[in-house]
Amino acid sequence: MAHPDLPTTESAVTAIREIAQEFHLEMTVTDDIGADRTSRRTSAGAFAVLDPDGSLPHEAYVELGGSPVLTVQLFPEDDAKIIVDGVEFADVPRDAVPAFLRSVLGGLAHVKGRFFPPGWWLVVPLPGDTTYKELIPNSTLTPWLNGKVR
Template identity: 75%
Template sequence: MIHPHLPSTESVVGAIRAIADEHRLEVEVTHDIGADRTSRRTSAGVGTVLDPDGSLPHEAYVELGGSPSVAVRVHSEDDAQITVDGVQFDDVPRDHVPAFLRSLYGGLAHVKGRRFPPGWWLVVPLPGDETYKELVLLGALTPWMSARVRNGKG
């Protein structure tokens, strides 16, 4: 069950839409509502809408147009999965999603690494001390990522 201090799926989607509007990006949203429709409820029987605790799970999948390609799956728990040009950031707290996207579209996100030995990381710093960092697979640097490479330690 979602705790009262955590943002709802709909409020996170609203924040994503506002950021997309600021950056003139197209947005496509798909809502999955009910235990039999959400990605983490695979054991729920067909037609099972409520979780055992009586809550109604609500998940959303948001695709943003433009470059980089960005998709956000807002889980019915307190986290989200953000994929940037094929690089997947799992377990991002819901309340960090807006700051993550602002960092991404505000030019703070960058790729850090070395050519030899090879190692590239997509780094998304948030206000404060929070930073998200994921490995970019060999050969998976997109033009958007290549334009944001900073050499140094990975």
């Protein structure tokens, strides 16, 4: 379920920190602040720190310890990229990140395989009727992914 109380990158990092504590996971955060430091700033001029509207964009890269290997890149544009054991979920709304992580860490995420077209998919259901599904690259299942096959 979306969390409308995550208006900033910092509030999303705080929510992820609470989840890491809940699941007893180590967490590291790298912050990039300023248009000259964030990865997607095309609207700001070369060497500009502020966006044209005067705001200071904030991007964060979060790594969670444990299994599965989880990384979250939070972008100033209110979205995130989450990588679960090598499977990339791009353009996840920032508000959905806590529910996404809870689904993965809480055991709701699972792997489905298909013969045609062939491949394995990581499926991450969220509360409500939102589900994220991504093809597992090279059909290579890590031990964690293999344990989630249904």
